[in-house]
Every structure is written in structure tokens, then in C-alpha cells.
Amino acid sequence: MSEKTDQFVKALYETVVQEGLHTYKEMYEEELSASEVDLYSQAIHMYQQMNAEQQRLMMHMIEVVMVDTVSHVFGVLDGTSPLTDSEMEATVLLDGTDTEMELQDTFIGYLQDEDLYP
Template sequence: MYEEEVSLSDIDLYSQAIHMYQQMDPEQQRLMMHIVEVVMVDTVSHVFGVIDGSSPLNDSDIEAKLLLDDIDTEGYLQDLFIGYLQEEDLYP
């Protein structure tokens, strides 16, 4: 989708980001996509950590706990996700 032509808008940040990407040389584009991949992996990992209780929510009295068949999953989802990425050589 970053290769498709978009009209540049002063208001739409999405079109501005695509335009910026299209103005980069291939090495800069590769680096930008790598940064996006790292942010996605870190975000999913953190969400799994919050869900399984291994990553606390900042400034919150609420603590999440996920039970699967009455078994606490503390740390399991986040570890499984990172382990899968490493095993499949997908970790950015």
C-alpha cells in the first residue's frame, strides 16, 4: 500500500506519511519498515503481557489475569508470542 499513489493532504497524516515514505531511498524505506515491524511486535507483546498479567498497567490499581481452563497464564502468552517469532525467525 505504500507504493500506491496518494494525493498529498495538509490535514491527513496518513497521506503525509505515505508521501514521506515514497520520497525515501530504498535503504531508508527498508529501515522505516523495520521500525514499523519492531513497534508492531513490541505492541502485541505488551498487550499479551497485560492480558496474561506479566506486564502491569502503569498508574492503575487494576491487574489483569487470564485463566485458561482455570489455569493462570501469567507470562505464558507473551513468552509464547516471542518464542514463536524467534523460532520462525520473524523477530525483527
């Protein structure tokens, strides 16, 4: 595994998962006006009606979905997971270095090494 791939995976985890989860938590805790009836507002209202343990579980489930999605996208990009009904292959270069077959494994390894897998 290259150092560039390690840096990229860690930065992506921090940006997408950690910062994203923090943003979701803030959004779910903000005040809503009574007139908001769209599905997103209904989900926030549902979250706000939960007790602290239920809210923690909901945020955990969101984190699991985020991590699994990032892992799957990495697999598609690095060639370890094929696209359904497609022969296309992606190539990801980090500063000119091919990441073929490394992104998903590096991401999962990072989560396991740092005890971050939800």
C-alpha cells in the first residue's frame, strides 16, 4: 500500500464520515417550524422525539451506511467491485500513482487498525 493511498483514505474518512456525521447530528438537532412537512423535516422530527439511546443508535446506523457506501465506492473505483451490467473500469490516480486494487482494502484496514468500524 502506498503512503499516498493511506493519506487519501484517512482524509476521505475524516471528511465524509466524521464531518458528515457531525453535520447530520447538528441538522437533526436544529429547531423546525411547525409548517415544515416534507419527508426530511419529518425525519428530523422523528429523531427529536427519540430518547438519547435511540438517537445514538440512529446516528450509529447512519455511520454504518456512510462507511459501507464509501467502502463500496472505493471498491468500484479500484476495480475490486464491478459495476452492475457494465464493463467500464475506473482508474484513480493519486499524484500520478495508480491506486488499482488498493483503495477498498486500505480503507477497511484503516478502520480496523484504528478501531473505527461502526
